[in-house]
Amino acid sequence: MAVLMEVKNLVTRFYTQEGVVYAVNDISYTLNEGETLGVVVESGSGKSVHSLAIMGLIPNPPGKIEGGEVIFRGRDLLKLSSEEMRLVRGSEIAMIFQDPMTSLNPVLTVGSQITEALKLHMGMNNKEARARAAELLSLVGIPDAERRLDNYPHQFSGGMRQRVMIAMGLSCNPKLLIADEPTTALDVTIQAQIIDLVKRLRDEFKMAIVWISHDLGVVAGLADNINVMYAGTIVERGPVEQVFADTRHPYTLGLLQSLPRLDAAEQRLIQIEGSPPDMRNPITGCPFAPRCPYRLEKCWTDTPPLEPVPGDASGKHLMACHVDVREAEPNREGVAPV
């Protein structure tokens, strides 16, 4: 598989009145063509910033990309002019957001919003663009598509709006679709519809997907590879089956253990102690150390690098931790107070 995108040592910060926010701290990974990458992050761990940085949408000021490269099909996106970047956005990389209502223009019809990209990027005329837009809407499962083109966003339900967003995203056959928690605001039955749709479209359009979510269940069903992020860094990365079956980072392990399972018997949940990291503190040592039941003395000072896990021959499963959780005993007493 050819490499589609390579993110190298990406660093993004925000300079706010309350101090510097260390949003993305030196992350690197590659994404192959047609691959679905699940990015698991909690709020405030740099999830949206990371995708906005790739799209060149970080508001500056206060945000600033301090370093790194995003090589997409041979070009460094971070070095493109805003005019060049505008041509990449929408046509080669598309993005769908959590809340479709805030990302659709409420005073324009859905049809005019979809055809805009088609005319701009694909050079279609009005008639062609409208026909293609209707085709896209029916592709994402909106009945009576031709007529619905003349509706405004408020005339669609939440699930329908998300479908419209996906139709817009797909309009120019992008190579990469970045989905930032696109189903979080939706009900589970609607979420299942949308995920089912995305899977079908992925196979049809052969596009790569970066799917950002805090829901491990959704990521488990959709992704080929997974990045687990904590405090703006990748703490574990690998093929999704391997990361779930042979979890190596204490944070990933903690997340999985703290979830009640529909498919498992009832028992007391094992909680992760403490609070999510304050991103205003620069990272010294391991960012998860204050909450980690496996931490060692050196975790406070030495930041563990992201390296292949011990005992994995493929070299695809990486983690950033000093401890081998298979051998260490967790110390659940005396971990940071609440």
Place this chain on the structure above:
Amino acid sequence: MTSPVPQTKTAPNTGNDKDVLVRVRGLKKHFPITSGVIFQRQVGAVKAVDDVSFDIYKGETLGLVGESGCGKSTTGRTVLQLYEPTAGSVQIKDTDENGREEFKELTTMKGEELRKMRRRMQMIFQDPYASLNPRMSVGRIVSEPLRIHNIMGKKEQEEYVESLLERVGLNPYYVNRYPHEFSGGQRQRIGIARALALEPSFIVADEPISALDVSIQAQVVNLLEDLQEELNLTYLFIAHDLSMVRHICDRVAVMYLGKIVELAPSNELYENPLHPYTQALLSAVPVPDPVKEKKAQRIILTGDVPSPANPPRGCNFNTRCPVRFGLCYQDPDPELIEVSPGHFVACHRVQ
């Protein structure tokens, strides 16, 4: 076996009342839709809660699940009389001066009488950012119920608040801090401490963990479970996270468009769901296991939820139901009927 829900709307439950704490019968809450500027006429009603009946047993957690807009939060608020019900009855068991237990009707109570009853029942809110007054210190927030109900002297209150904070896992040292200095999980703990201040026996928890980070949810759920055990609390737990509901609840009621469509003990509901909506809802929950996920057979519903202002004729689920047939399009709606002990379903197919 007592019947937690009567099969007819009017007949009160004549079974064994011993351990029922809250009894809800035929509860309705309709919000009027008005038209006109000066002479407002009612042109319709949003039937947010439409004829709901259930019992809550002492010491149990009853889960109320459903998708957004199904009326689960409105049910919780109407039970507590935070909304005035359109119709129906809500009774809570109370002890009178002679130590005898009897049911008190909340819907007819007013003023001082209702205010006194509020000491028995409290609420934990969904959004810990919106439910705490940013201008009040933690100590004032937690002691506010005590001041309103005029309980304890100042000195005693201070000590009591500190013990409450400790009980919910917060450092009593924080008593003079303000809500913005805390993370979401800590704020939810403050909200819980406030709800506990009057030593209630019944707590409505309206999506108490939905706004929290995944790594924090387990902390709050464990806390709620510990408190229930220590203080013998009864919860009405409103949520849309079905895996969390199974974990925390003894019995679960599934709501769809203002009505309860299925009610059963948790394990029974999750292992043997009978209503097609419950089946679809459970099958839609993603499981954090890639191997199982890739094999999962989802029931994908088509269509969207109808508006509660204009529910379909017949069964409310007939616009999306995969097993609908002729009868489902006719009035009256299917009734909630006990199909096995403790397991109630409102579906023509099942019946």
